[in-house]
Amino acid sequence: MFEATVTIQLKKGVSDPEGVNTLKAIHLLGFTHVKTAKTIRTFDLLIDGDDKAKVAKDVEAICQRLLTNPVIHQYAIDIKEKE
Amino acid sequence: MFEATVTIQLKKGVSDPEGVNTLKAIHLLGFTHVKTAKTIRTFDLLIDGDDKAKVAKDVEAICQRLLTNPVIHQYAIDIKEKE
Numbered sequence: 615m616f617e618a619t620v621t622i623q624l625k626k627g628v629s630d631p632e633g634v635n636t637l638k639a640i641h642l643l644g645f646t647h648v649k650t651a652k653t654i655r656t657f658d659l660l661i662d663g664d665d666k667a668k669v670a671k672d673v674e675a676i677c678q679r680l681l682t683n684p685v686i687h688q689y690a691i692d693i694k695e696k697e
Numbered sequence: 698m699f700e701a702t703v704t705i706q707l708k709k710g711v712s713d714p715e716g717v718n719t720l721k722a723i724h725l726l727g728f729t730h731v732k733t734a735k736t737i738r739t740f741d742l743l744i745d746g747d748d749k750a751k752v753a754k755d756v757e758a759i760c761q762r763l764l765t766n767p768v769i770h771q772y773a774i775d776i777k778e779k780e
Contacts, residue, residue: 654739
């Protein structure tokens with residue numbers, strides 16, 4: 615069993631409307647010393663199998679086919695063995 | 698300047714419809730050995746100031762007043778000094 619953590623964020627230069635609106639709301643609450651707010655999405659997958667290389671390949675395929683948009687996203691995959 | 702990373706996830710027992718639908722889509726792609734999918738939300742805040750304790754208190758307040766819902770979310774705050 616493996617646990618794969620996929621961290622997805624927007625590439626530099628791509629606008630992050632959710633971050634922008636979060637920052638606006640933070641400022642409205644009076645915390646004007648907060649300068650930027652960025653959003654990051656993480657998926658935690660639990661995967662059956664005993665071949666780490668195969669699991670890594672599958673997670674890479676899942677990222678490319680489903681979880682991320684290569685035009686706007688950059689992502690990182692971290693795979694850990696689990697009992 | 699400090700960088701605060703706020704990691705927000707659903708409490709145990711709270712349903713995660715986005716995770717459930719992501720898992721369904723992963724299965725439709727043929728990766729049926731993926732057993733669970735969980736979503737986590739992260740906010741990265743850049744905050745002006747030189748008092749780490751005050752920054753921590755502010756981020757805590759931002760979490761409670763804006764970013765999280767204490768009924769369904771648990772969150773963790775990590776604060777690092779930045780140049």
